[in-house]
């Protein structure tokens with residue numbers, strides 16, 4: 001084969017259509033999707049639009065309440081419209097709250113609904129704009145939507161002493177499964193979003209690579225689980 005073309009002695013064909021450096025912008029696609037919510041839907045997302053599990057939200061609160069210290073410096077990674085911050089405030093958790101998301105429209109809704117929160121626009125896969133440290137970094141229904149849970153968890157472990165994950169697809173499968181599905185954003189068109197199921201082996205591999213020492217698992221009445229990752 002010369003210059004990517006076959007010659008008479010070969011049937012090999014060079015095919016660059018699946019991935020070309022510089023043109024493959026999956027994260028940009030996902031960011032556009034999460035930015036596509038109409039304002040009125042962004043305000044209601046996972047409140048009266050979408051289907052959060054109320055029970056696991058309560059378990060998450062109870063876990064955070066026990067975890068300490070008080071007041072807890074909490075960073076909510078993939079905070080959306082600040083739903084969790086509002087809920088924890090209503091429950092009376094003693095905490096300071098920073099929400100991080102890469103959707104400007106959801107962050108605008110968060111700032112409006114939860115003015116006492118501090119909000120930062122950043123990609124949770126890398127967390128390059130976040131320069132503080134926290135007692136707890138929390139993912140609520142977010143890990144399953146990331147292209148790179150490993151790099152995100154690594155970045156979170158650098159800024160927080162503990163990581164708390166609220167899973168709607170707890171690691172359980174023997175195989176990893178990732179696909180792009182259509183998300184209903186309450187508009188005329190649907191947008192692509194990423195959904196994954198993590199195998200237990202992949203999860204364990206990530207945990208060992210980020211030097212996690214222990215994981216406590218809390219179950220709710222739904223399929224959701226709350227995992228607390230300890231690093232010391």
Ligand SMILES: C[S@@+](CC[C@H](N)C(=O)[O-])C[C@H]1O[C@@H](n2cnc3c(N)ncnc32)[C@H](O)[C@@H]1O
Pocket residue numbers: 030034046077078079080081083084100101102103106122123124125139140141142145146
């Ligand atoms: C299912 S919503 C969960 C929202 C919120 N955590 C809650 O429980 O109400 C997923 C959120 O993750 C955010 N997200 C997804 N990928 C992200 C990324 N790479 N960086 C920052 N935020 C991201 C989305 O914009 C969206 O707000």
